[in-house]
Amino acid sequence: MSGAVGQAPAAGVPSVRRSRDVPMLVERARAGDPRAVARLITLVESGDEALPQVAAALAPYAGQAQVVGLTGSPGVGKSTTTNELVRALRARGHRVGVLAIDPSSPFTGGAILGDRVRMQDHATDPGVYIRSMSSRGHLGGLSAATPQAVRVLEGAGCDVVLVETVGVGQAEVEVASLADTTLVLLAPGMGDAIQAVKAGILEIADVFVVNKADRDGVDATVRDIQGMIALGERGPGEWRPQVVRSIASRGEGIDDIAAAIDKHRDWLDKHDELRRRRETRAAAEIEAIALGVLRARIGSLRDGTELSTLAAKVAEGSLDPYAAADELLAQLRS
Ligand SMILES: Nc1nc2c(ncn2[C@@H]2O[C@H](COP(=O)(O)OP(=O)(O)OP(=O)(O)O)[C@@H](O)[C@H]2O)c(=O)[nH]1
Numbered sequence: 278m279s280g281a282v283g284q285a286p287a288a289g290v291p292s293v294r295r296s297r298d299v300p301m302l303v304e305r306a307r308a309g310d311p312r313a314v315a316r317l318i319t320l321v322e323s324g325d326e327a328l329p330q331v332a333a334a335l336a337p338y339a340g341q342a343q344v345v346g347l348t349g350s351p352g353v354g355k356s357t358t359t360n361e362l363v364r365a366l367r368a369r370g371h372r373v374g375v376l377a378i379d380p381s382s383p384f385t386g387g388a389i390l391g392d393r394v395r396m397q398d399h400a401t402d403p404g405v406y407i408r409s410m411s412s413r414g415h416l417g418g419l420s421a422a423t424p425q426a427v428r429v430l431e432g433a434g435c436d437v438v439l440v441e442t443v444g445v446g447q448a449e450v451e452v453a454s455l456a457d458t459t460l461v462l463l464a465p466g467m468g469d470a471i472q473a474v475k476a477g478i479l480e481i482a483d484v485f486v487v488n489k490a491d492r493d494g495v496d497a498t499v500r501d502i503q504g505m506i507a508l509g510e511r512g513p514g515e516w517r518p519q520v521v522r523s524i525a526s527r528g529e530g531i532d533d534i535a536a537a538i539d540k541h542r543d544w545l546d547k548h549d550e551l552r553r554r555r556e557t558r559a560a561a562e563i564e565a566i567a568l569g570v571l572r573a574r575i576g577s578l579r580d581g582t583e584l585s586t587l588a589a590k591v592a593e594g595s596l597d598p599y600a601a602a603d604e605l606l607a608q609l610r611s
């Protein structure tokens with residue numbers, strides 16, 4: 278763009294697709310323009326330089342949606358369940374946002390494509406926003422990008438945001454901790470009940486959904502989970518995880534899942550737990566952003582001579598690594 282005469286963009290509407298005009302994008306997202314919502318999430322996802330401005334503009338809308346996380350092993354039926362839950366929530370008149378997050382891959386992969394296909398029932402519904410995202414390039418990683426994307430959807434007027442994540446080790450726990458209510462999906466005969474204990478899933482599940490209840494072994498799976506829940510120690514008034522069966526591919530059991538989500542929401546409200554969870558989440562978010570900034574600055578020191586000078590001293594023994602780290606931190610502050 279060298280500013281050749283006659284190359285000015287068409288007058289009037291600025292292009293939303295490439296825009297960094299944050300006030301304009303937020304205004305349009307508030308008015309329900311799906312392209313503005315999509316663009317804002319892209320800015321968030323890619324860790325764009327406009328991100329702090331986006332965060333500032335969206336801050337007033339924080340906390341307006343109930344955030345429901347769905348997690349579980351690949352193929353257990355998360356997207357199918359999400360699709361059906363969207364239908365149920367829409368029938369109640371809610372505006373719904375869906376974030377399908379792929380924490381394992383920096384690229385938009387096959388699973389996400391599957392999500393699109395399974396959620397296309399709602400593709401033309403203006404009361405539903407569906408978005409796949411990865412945490413590629415984001416300064417604070419997934420734990421910073423997800424709540425910010427949730428805020429975009431809150432800004433767009435969503436009452437409920439469903440966050441789907443594939444259960445892969447730590448990412449599952451990390452993302453689950455970003456939700457108000459976490460659904461862990463299992464299927465009969467996958468050895469999932471045992472896996473769940475191993476991965477610390479028991480602690481994060483507010484509701485267990487035993488999906489694919491049309492398959493053999495569903496009773497045994499339900500019994501296993503109920504046994505595990507019974508073993509857990511719980512004080513009076515503490516939440517006891519619910520167990521619900523579903524056949525998502527036939528839309529069965531979805532009302533029971535919705536009822537369990539409602540019940541958990543009531544419990545959160547009654548025990549001031551919603552505030553506590555959201556503050557914990559905000560703390561993790563701030564920490565992730567701050568650490569991201571620090572890491573980036575240390576990276577820039579690494580490119581310069583400071584770190585290599587210190588490294589040479591530590592390697593030859595004229596400085597210890599703790600003193601060197603102190604010096605590095607002092608340089609970051611200056
Ligand atoms: N038999 C049976 N199949 C189901 C049920 N729910 C979903 N499926 C099927 O299971 C397959 C995987 O479903 P998805 O909803 O894509 O599962 P997912 O957990 O989102 O998968 P990933 O995102 O790849 O981890 C699809 O072929 C669904 O049609 C169910 O209740 N019973």
Ligand SMILES: [Mg+2]
Pocket residue numbers: 355356357388391392441
């Ligand atoms: Mg899926």
